[in-house]
Amino acid sequence: MAAAAAGPTVFLLMVNGQIESAQFPEYDELYCKYCFVYGHDWAPTAGLEEGISQITSKNRDAQQTLVWNFPIDITFKSTNPYGWPQIVLSVYGPDIFGNDVVRGYGAVHVPFTPGSHRRTIPMFVPESTSKLQKLTSWLMGRRPEFTDPKVVAQGEGREVTTVRSQGFVTISFNVVTKDMKKLGYDVSSTDMQNPSIVSLTDGIQKY
Amino acid sequence: MAAPAAPGRAPRSLPPVPSSSRTSFTEFSIRERMREKLKAAKSKAETALLQDCPSPRPRRLKSLRQRDSETGWDKEVRNTVSMCSVCYTFNKEMNILKLISSLKVQADFPSAEEAYNFFTFNFDPESENIKDEIKNKTKNDSNQEEEEEQESIVSHQQEQTEDEMNEEDYLVNDKEDLFIIDQMAHDFLVVKPADYESYSERIQKERKILFIPSILTVPTSQKVPENMQPRYLEDEGLYIGERPTVSLSHQNILENRILRQEWFGDDGKLLALPNPIKQSSMRPPIFSLEEDIEPELETLYRKAIKPMHANQYIVGSGDPHGHFQLDIDISGLIFTHHPCFSREHVLTAKLAQLYDQYLARRQRNLSKLLTDKLHALRNAIQNSLDISGTNLPNPVAPQSVTEYKFEIRQTRRLRDAEQEKDRVLLKTIIKVWKEMKSLRDFQKFTNTPMKLYLRKEEIDQRSDKKIYEAEIQAEINELLEEYMEEYEKKMEEYKTELQEWKSWKKAQVCVSNITYKIALLPYSYKIPRRVKIFCTKYLLVQFLFIRAEVLRREDVKKRSIFLKVLFNTKEVSRTVARQISSDFRVHFGQIFNLQIFNWPESLELQIYETMGHSSTNLLAEMFIPVPETTVLTGRAITEEIEFSSNQRVMLDHEGVGSGVPFSFEADGSNTITLMTSGKVSYSVSWAVGENGVPLVPLVSQQNTGIPSPLKNIDAIASIGTSGLTDMKKLAKWAAETKLDPNDPKNADLMHLIMVATSGDACVPGFFRLEQLQQKFNFVSDEEFNRSKRFRLLQLRNREVAEFRYYKQVPLYEREINEKLFANYEKRLHEKDTIDSQDHLDAHRALVAKYLQKVRESVINRFLIAKHHFLLSDLVNEEEVPSLGILGLSLFKLAEPKRPLKPRRKERKKVTAQNLSDGDIKLLVNIVRAYDIPIRKPVLSKLQQPSKSSRSFNEMFAASPSAQSPTHSIDWAFNQVLVHPFVEVSFQRTVCRTTTAEGPNPNWNEELELPFRAPNGDYSTASLQSVKDEVFINIFDEVLYDVLEDDRERGSGIHTRVERHWLGCVRIPFSTIYFQTRIDGTFKIDIPPVLLGYSKEKNLGIERGYDSVRSLSEGSYITLFITIEPQLIPGDPVREKFDTQEDEKLLQAADKYQAECSLKFPNRQCLTTVVDINGKTVFITRYIKPLNPPQELLSSHPNNSQATAELVARYVALIPFLPDSVSFAGICDLWSTSDQFLDLLAGDEEEHAVLLCNYFLAMGKKAWLIIGNAIPEGPTTYVLTWEQNQYVIWNPSSGRYYGQFDTFCPLQSVGCLISSNNIWFNIQRYDSPVRINFDISKPKLWKSFFSQRLPYPGLSSVQPEELIYQCTDKAAALELQGRIEKILKEKIMEWRPRHLTRWNRYCTSTLRHFLPLLEQIQGKAVEDDHQAELQKQLGDYRVSGFPIHMPFSEVRPLIEAVHSTGVHTIDVSNAEFALAVYIHAYPKNVLSVWIYIASLVRNR
Secondary structure, eight states: OHHHHTOOSSEEEEEEEEEEEEEOTTOOSBEEEEEEEOOTTEEEEEEOSEEEOOOBOBOSSTTOOEEEEEEEEEEEEESOSTTOOEEEEEEEEEOTTSOEEEEEEEEEEOOSSSEEEEEEEEEEEEOOSSHHHHHHHHHHTOOOEESSGGGGGOOTTGGGOOEEEEEEEEEEEEEEEESTTTTTOOOOOGGGSOHHHHHHHHHHHHO | OOOOOOTTSOGGGSOOOSOTTTSOHHHHHHHHHHHHHHHHHHHHHHHHHHHHTTTHHHHHHHHHHHHOSSOOSHHHHHHHOGGGGGGGGGTTSHHHHHHHHHHHTSOSSOOHHHHHHHHHOOOOOSSHHHHHHHHHHHHHTSOHHHHHHHHHHHHHHHHHHTTTOOSTTHHHHHHHHHTOOOGGGGGGOOOOOOOOOOHHHHHHHHHHHOOOOOOSOOOHHHHSOTTOOOOOTTTTTOOOOOOOOOOHHHHHHHHHHTTTSOOBOTTSSBOOOOOOOOSSOOSOOOOOTTSOOOGGGOOOOOOOOOOOOSOOBSSOTTOTTOOEEEEEEEEEEEEEEOTTOOHHHHHHHHHHHHHHHHHHHHHHOHHHHHHHHHHHHHHHHHHHHHHHHHSSOOSHHHHHHHHHHHHHHHHHHHHHHHHHHHHHHHHHHHHHHHHHHHHHHHHSSOOOOOOEEEOOOOOOHHHHHHHHHHHHHHHHHHHHHHHHHHHHHHHHHHHHHHHHHOOSHHHHHHHHHHHHHHHHHHHHOOOOOOOOEEEOOOOOOOOOOOHHHHHHHHHHHHEEEEEEEEETTEEEEEOOOEEOOTTSEEEEEEEEEEEEOBOOOOEEEEEEEEETTSOEEEEEEEEEOOOOTTOBTTTOOOEEEEEEEOOOBOOSSSOOOBSOEEOSSTTOOSOEEOOEEEEEEEEEEEOBOTTSOBOOOOGGGSOSSSOOGGGGOOHHHHHHHHHHHOHHHHHHHHHHTTOOTTOGGGHHHHHHHHHHHTTOOOOOSOOOSOTTHHHHOSSOHHHHHHOHHHHHHHHHHTTOTTTTTOOOOOSSGGGSOGGGGHHHHHHHHHHHSOOHHHHOSHHHHHHHHHHHHHHHHHHHHHHHHHTOOOHHHHEEOOOOOOHHHHHHHHHHHTSOSSOSSOOOOOOOEEOGGGOOTTSOEEEEEEEEEEOOOEEOOOOOGGGHHHHHTOOGGGGGTTSGGGSOTTOHHHHHHHSSSOOEEEEEEETTEEEEOOOOOSSSOEEEEEEEEEOOOGGGOOSHHHHHTOOOEEEEEEEEEEEEEOOSOGGGGGTOOOEEEEEEEEEEEEEEHHHHHHHSEEEEEEEOBOOSOOTTEESTHHHHHHSTTOHHHHHSOSOEEEEEEEEESEEOOOOOOOOOOOBOSOHHHHHHHHHHHHHHHHHOTTSOOOSEEEETTSOEEEGGGGOOOOOOOHHHHHHSSSOHHHHHHHHHHHHHHSOBOOHHHHTTTSOOEEOOHHHHHHHTOBOHHHHHHHHHHHHHHTTOEEEEEEEEETTTEEEEEEEEEETTEEEEEOTTTOOEEETTOTTOSEEEEEEEEOSSOEEEEOSSOOSTTTSOOOTTOTTTEEESSOSSSOOOOOOOSSOSOOOOOOOOHHHHHHHHHHHHHHHHHHHHHHOTTSOOEEOHHHHHHHHHHHHHHHHTTTOOOHHHHHHHHHHHHTTEEEEEEEEEEEOSOHHHHHHHHHHHTGGGOOOTTOEEEEEEEEEEEGGGEEEEEEEEEEEEEOO
16 A cells, blocks of 8 residues: 555556568568567566467469568566567478578667557677588578577677577567656657647648 | 548538538538528639730749649630639649630630639649649739639638548538539539550550560661771770670570660670779788788778868857858969069069068168167276276176176177178178179160169268277287187197197297287278168060060950968968069968868968969969967958979070070079069958957867977967966966867866965865766766765666565655665674674674674686676586486386386475565474473472482372372363473464374374565575574463362363473474475483473383483473475576685596495585685695693593593583574585684584584594484584494584484495595495494495505694683673673563563572582482472472573563563463573683563462
8 A cells, every 4th residue: 555655666657569570582481470578677467478470372473472460468567678579580480492591680779759659670680700601501401599589689709609590580669658757757758749649640640 | 522531621622512411501501502602702803814814924924833834724724714713723633624625615715604713613633732732823823803702702701611621621622612512513424435455556656655665686887887897995995894694585685675775885795894893802810810911911900080071060050159260361372483474573572572581681770770789898907807996806797707808709709690691781781683684675664663872972982991890809808818828728728738848839830820810800890881871663664675575564464373372271361363563572462261161171372373374373372370269350461472393494586484494694604593482471360250359260170180380389389388377367268268178188287276376375186097087977976975876776787685675765865764775784883883682792792793704705706707608607508417317207108007106206496586575484284292391290398308309210290190080170180291392482472282182192284484584585595594493382371270269160170371381393494495395303402490380200100111212311202304396406506706725636536426425326425625714625624633621531431432422512612603593594604613613603613623623632533424313414414433332413502422322413425534644435225223333344334545546744724732711700601690681681671561570589589599400510409300390489380491592682582581481481470580591611611591481379
């Protein structure tokens, strides 16, 4: 009771949205894994931290997008914006021999401002260290992978890797925060004061 | 008609379709009423309109035009329908057009109904905007005449729609509803067939509108103007640039398209600019850094300079006070020379100049001043002479007199010069005036009003003469004196010289010199005439001018002058053009108020001269200084600034021109050349605002990088150098000039002022490098330190062990528990203070402290190394498979799918990082045990004597059959020799197996124990440093009959279960962690005395045939231990340690190691190790004979075997502390033997090295064995050659084994190390039983140093000799007492529900017994001992045992006692006995014996 009277001690960040689609011009039949990486002061209170999507094939039209529309829904609580959650995506799919190989890693911070956001994440994969290894890894279907996909969310140690960029993944986020302002973290900029109004007019113009 | 409204809108705005079904009755009636009202209102309004018509119309029309220019028709309409203006905005819509047209065809005045329709019809506004417009229009345009009816409608409608309308929609809805009609809608509908135009028609129409340029080439004739031939400029020799390439068809299209416009050049081609692409690349070539850059192309880096620009805003745009005003007052301009000057003017100007000079001189009156000074000096000399003459000789006087005289001379010279100048000036004035007069006479007119008056003043000739004479006299005297002095001086010189030369001529010359000078004097004196000059206005008399003069005057009249004021090089204003007056003065008298926003960089005045109406030429420009901030309007003084122009102007009239030589003489000689010049008088000041606030920008706004006049605001300039020493003045000045204290430029000055004004005069003797750092700090340091939250975050960030994995740091201070830091602070505190509670021994405390420090430094190094990543840490990549592996994998394909002997599959390893509590389990599989001690029958007092003489030979007699049948009850329970079970305790979690039977039980049970990492930290480093041990205790379950009464025996069984500790096996967790699994048979650590148990007996009975096992002593247990899930042990640090070894040696070592590991990847090969300082050391340097303590050697002088055992025991008594624990598994540090003895802690290699060194010193052949053992894993043993056999010593337990001992824990041998070589095992097998230890065979052992690489003679890192101090016996005794006390307290603590009684008698007996045990090193003595105990304790049933441990800390002792479970006995009348004995060996090595027993009184 006393704590309630004293005001909030944590703020909440609710993120939902979906991993909408991807553009991997050369590959097909991909699936996607996601997980969240966050700092010590963060804890998920509800929802799934990790997920794995269905395998999707390319659209036959000219756009050639791979659509997953894989929902994300998670709520975090935290006491400190340090270590703001990042979503880490890794995309896998079969190579020509049918081996499951990684097609891309990517990460992006969950947007801080409430409202709906779209993010297009450029994806990349680690490269083989030598030509010979490239050949053998191609033959054996064992491409180089990150030991842990979460390394793409950290900056440390990345200097030893070589990566090649490959494809894009589009995610949409809907972010709701609670008590952030009460705890002194004002994330909304002046032009974002009334996001609801903006979205309302957006909606009208759509129809 | 009306298109459907937007679907999102309310239905009431829908067009009213004429359907009665939609119109309810109420609505209808309302409409009816409304219509009535409207009619009435309309007629009224129309009459009003007719009257008012003429007046409002023009206004409306105007507004109409403004709004819509396309509505040409509305004028007409308005004539007929006045209200039509309401809706003209919809004129674009067809339906309205139709409506209008329908209205038009009707009568002049619309019927009321039509008007109503028109007015109320919903014209279906398409969007909100239009709606709003209507609303506005209605409001504005349908003014007076409509007001009434509209209001009525509004009110009416309000009634109708009140409920459904909200406030926002109020007006809009009014409007919409206003337009509703339904029945009349079809009147406006005109049904028409859809418009269709035939294709050809359309083509034709399109052709009218569209123009499609053909792609044919346009004939040149069309492109060139008529009647002209194409002209090719190129042919004429003119340069034409290369045209850009455009395809011909495009060009043709373009040409055709623009044919109608004049876009063609003379040659008939399109006009085009030359190709803009340059032939040569303008981009600087890019050089790679490796290449040598030519010196001229080398890039020089200079510090960035802020570009000078004008738009330096004084204030931010948002500042409302940001206007500052500069007032520039230009009063006038005077030419000192102008091309139109006539000669007379020139002279006048000259005269005026001279007069000015004269006036200035008069004002200064230098000659008078100097004359006065001269008089004063003379008087002074006179006075001083008088004083010296009358009074005592004054030593100062002669000196001052000479000074005065010198002074007089100087002054006189100056005065003479001044007077000369005065006279010359006067003469020039008069000369010029004379010239002027003659000129005026000559030209017979005067141009200038200048006139010179010379006024003679009456002077008293005589008095003047007198004064002068006196003056001259005085001067002559002085001169005489002076020359006499000089003469004397010279004479002196002369005389001295004369003595050498003796010449008389010299003297004569000197005398004549003097006379000559005196003769000159009167000539230079002339009495000055007093002259006064007045310049007055002269009335110009118009004489007959000569033509040239007339022309000149006309020219002057034509000329006018104006000034431009430029602020920051931008013209801001200009004066009016004024004519030059005949006296060449221009009066402006204008004040410009400049409101400025930019910082004033420069102020400039430009003088322009216009001639007539055409040419304006710049005469001169002057830069005027920006006034200082203190110069305000009203106080500013008018200043004059001179200008001059070097323009050359020659005129064809009387004007002398400028820059042109001219002459006053008739013959043209004596020419002078004058340039246009003049003076502008102006004043510039800062304006004062309404309330007296000066509109001056702050000084701090000034840019530092740009030189500007205001830059000169520095203290020295404004208050002078002397001001700097006067602090008050300085402070005042600083306050006045509004010096910005925050400006770093002023920092030192402000500091100085601050120090001075506060009276604290000390200037700090330091300077700060980052003086602004404080501003960037997040919070102040004090606050930062005070805040618990910040501290917590900081510590976590620093990866301090306690906080590394702290989750969810609270947001508020108040939520952070004070206790959180307690542990950490305690640890920090402990660093400095010796904790006596855990260690009980000052030396050990010191060692622990030292070890802690070493550990910290190593860990810090490790933490740094941890952040160095390798590719393999981040990226999983398959190795390039070799051919062998490829072949193997191909072979695998042919393998049977389900082989009969399935291959063992490794479990998947788990990285420790994503684990949490409860995820890790310790699996202990207890398979079986051998030779568990068996119970001896409980002996009564009566049997005691026979037992006392029990000896080794008695073992067959003690068979179970020997039990006396008289003790039938005992027999019933004792028919099985022992009921052993195993209890595994780990981290105080206890699990036990079922009870088995017999001395060779078989359990085969799996126990699962949870594992908890310290602080919830499951990182590799943390897991490695877990110090916990797994205790595997073997107990005997004993049943006792507790029946009090024999009569009840028939009805029930009452027994009490007791368990008796038999022995234990201890395995450190770190071993399990590194080994991942431990599988083997271990010797059970059985205390030397187990009261009530014996072991030897069963040997003959059950296992007599088992010769192998019977060879060894002791009991064994087979175990399998592993961790679930399997954890990946941390990698060793990949840090390359610095070293002092020879590089060649290191390379050889690397090569050797690589070769070895290639052949036998599983065999350990060590060449270099890391010492405690973190340096790489070659391993053989550790091996060196070192003396064991003399005490040990002398104890068994004859028995070398015993001595060796004792030495091994001594080494084993040094506590074992694995490096992985102390250094978090980072690396294996090898300390030298003396360090090891000082630290009194180390792991296998330190023990092995010390033991090996001792053995070497004792003259044995000894080697280190690097190999694998159970349970330790990779470890180090010692091999000795004794009496034709190899003996393997376990240095950490002190036990030794023969080479062929089955129970030898050493499993494999990797290499052997001696003091001068390393031998790697290249035999097929590595089990010590199966290998040959003969290192002389190169086929079996690959040596490091060989003939190819001879042993270089490496010096040892070990000390020359070990020095042993005798341990303080008293301290050991004290420690003994303390440990006993602590253990007793602990046992009581563990038995919270029972009373713990201590049997003092038993305790003392045990205490006496313990030293004996130490003496015989725990050899079996139990029978005597037991007999003694029995004798003394009589009817107590005693169960207990001594525990032996090396001493390191108290905690392991407590754990060991706890694990035995003695305290768990819950017999109500149980008593306890506990004795501790500490035997002190040299160098503080302590052997601890704890004898613990529980006593139960027999009934």
